[in-house]
Amino acid sequence: MEGKRRRLQSESQAQSVILLTKIKEFTRALLTDLTNGRSPLIVIDRFRSYCAVPDANCFCASDLPCGKEALTLRTKSRAHRLVVMLRVMLIVQKLLQENKHSSKRDIYYTYPSLFLDQSVVDQAINDICILMQCSRHNLNVVSAGNGLIMGWIRFSEGERKFDCISSPNSVHPVPVHVEDVQDIISVAQYILVVEKESVFQRLANDQFCNTNHCIVITGRGYPDIPTRRFLRLLVENLRLPVYCLVDCDPYGFDILTTYRFGSMQMAYDTKHLRVPEIHWLGAFPSDSERYFVPKQCLLPLTAEDKRKVEAMLLRCYLQREVPQWRLELKLMLQKGVKFEIEALSTHALSFLTDSYIPSKIERKLIM
Numbered sequence: 001m002e003g004k005r006r007r008l009q010s011e012s013q014a015q016s017v018i019l020l021t022k023i024k025e026f027t028r029a030l031l032t033d034l035t036n037g038r039s040p041l042i043v044i045d046r047f048r049s050y051c052a053v054p055d056a057n058c059f060c061a062s063d064l065p066c067g068k069e070a071l072t073l074r075t076k077s078r079a080h081r082l083v084v085m086l087r088v089m090l091i092v093q094k095l096l097q098e099n100k101h102s103s104k105r106d107i108y109y110t111y112p113s114l115f116l117d118q119s120v121v122d123q124a125i126n127d128i129c130i131l132m133q134c135s136r137h138n139l140n141v142v143s144a145g146n147g148l149i150m151g152w153i154r155f156s157e158g159e160r161k162f163d164c165i166s167s168p169n170s171v172h173p174v175p176v177h178v179e180d181v182q183d184i185i186s187v188a189q190y191i192l193v194v195e196k197e198s199v200f201q202r203l204a205n206d207q208f209c210n211t212n213h214c215i216v217i218t219g220r221g222y223p224d225i226p227t228r229r230f231l232r233l234l235v236e237n238l239r240l241p242v243y244c245l246v247d248c249d250p251y252g253f254d255i256l257t258t259y260r261f262g263s264m265q266m267a268y269d270t271k272h273l274r275v276p277e278i279h280w281l282g283a284f285p286s287d288s289e290r291y292f293v294p295k296q297c298l299l300p301l302t303a304e305d306k307r308k309v310e311a312m313l314l315r316c317y318l319q320r321e322v323p324q325w326r327l328e329l330k331l332m333l334q335k336g337v338k339f340e341i342e343a344l345s346t347h348a349l350s351f352l353t354d355s356y357i358p359s360k361i362e363r364k365l366i367m
């Protein structure tokens, strides 16, 4: 175990050395251009996780770039983007040299008057990852971690031990340094991903994992990178079926697609973040009739909801890979209503635990 840990450490050190060399080469080439009176030209690949043509014969899922973007000092906006990128690159260089970690927010607060906005820093970090062909955690830029886990699993993250098996209904945070996770042991039969913390806590209170031998994870809304990387790591290591339970509304559906196909913002790194094996367990728009959701729990879609659904219906991966999901999404628009997962529990508080989730899995009422 000690040997494995040392190997993981030396792997990440070697990765840092490679990145530091790349950064040095990049800045040297830039300086050479400037000292020779040439305006530097940085070409950055563009990636997208989907396009808006439902039956497109496109490459959106192939991890290939879909175009290029040029950064120069010639126009003011591009020049600012380049300056921000260089400044962030210097911060990253220091982090790697000192073997320290930082959040995107910390980086923003080092030069708020130059950066002006967090999104500018986020874009710079993405641009650096694309240029250096690496993932964000390779830059030692990490997020605080929002995800929670419980269930029949044990693992370690560096020196830290996560023994969920000894108490499967107690809640643990999802590890932030996913590259340091090892010794994963599990006796679970499946992994359940839930959108919301309130539903996760409901399952914990119901002792869901006592009767259901599974692992439950929540990203608490739109999942962050550690949660998605950790889920992917579990699926790759344990090869268990994965189910996803989200609200029956446009946001729930969008979160479901983020887990399965990745987000547009992180499209350049989707191959490390998506979980194509994930199945949709519910709540389907058609569930409102099947499970007798009372009329007062069905809320009308707002104009914004409708616009979001219409835009999502155009995403190319839905038609290509999960046409049955698309039909349900269409049904949401036709019915013109949405409902929360909790609306299923109006008949009995523990309905999700006692009936809905186990029976959906047993009867394969999943997509």
Ligand SMILES: [Zn+2]
Binding pocket: 050, 051, 052, 053, 056, 058, 059, 060, 061, 316, 317
């Ligand atoms: Zn496409």
